[in-house]
Amino acid sequence: MVSSNLRPALGTILTSIALAVVTAPPASLAQSRPPVPAEDALEDLVAEIEETESLWGANSPDLVEPLTALSLLYEERGNYELALALIDKATQVIEVNHGLHTLEEAQLMRQSIRIERARGNAEAAWNEETDLLRLIRRRRHQADTRT
Secondary structure (H helix, E strand, O other): OOOOOHHHHHHHHHHHHHHHHHHHHHHHHHHOOHHHHHHHHHHHHHHHHHHHHHOOOOOOOHHHHHEEEEEEEEHOOOOOOHHHHHHHHHHHHHHHHHHOOOHHHHHHHHHHHHHHHHHOOHHHHHHHHHHHHHHHHHHHOOOOOOO
């Protein structure tokens, strides 16, 4: 039983909660519209990638950062296929510019593992983890603090 001293305070709290519930937009509306800044960021990244490719070519090292950022945006949206395709492209650019099996690929590999887990593809995640461990254990990377 609520004491008579607490009833006014309890009534105020319940009224506040009721107002918050009534004035809050339904979850379906909040999730159906992506935020405008994310759309702008996506368009800006696509424009940056296109401009860099047209100026410096499809394997410009300046593409790694925007490709990675765009893949993260697609991952956040649950569009895993596009995110993985962008990771593959960024990895290819790294390999062309820095050679095979460099630590610059490690962050992309971690993202790929995360995506494969989210997709429920345990085998692909396991294979990517194994490749990442092999990359880290390479003799030339043993002294690198990033490992």
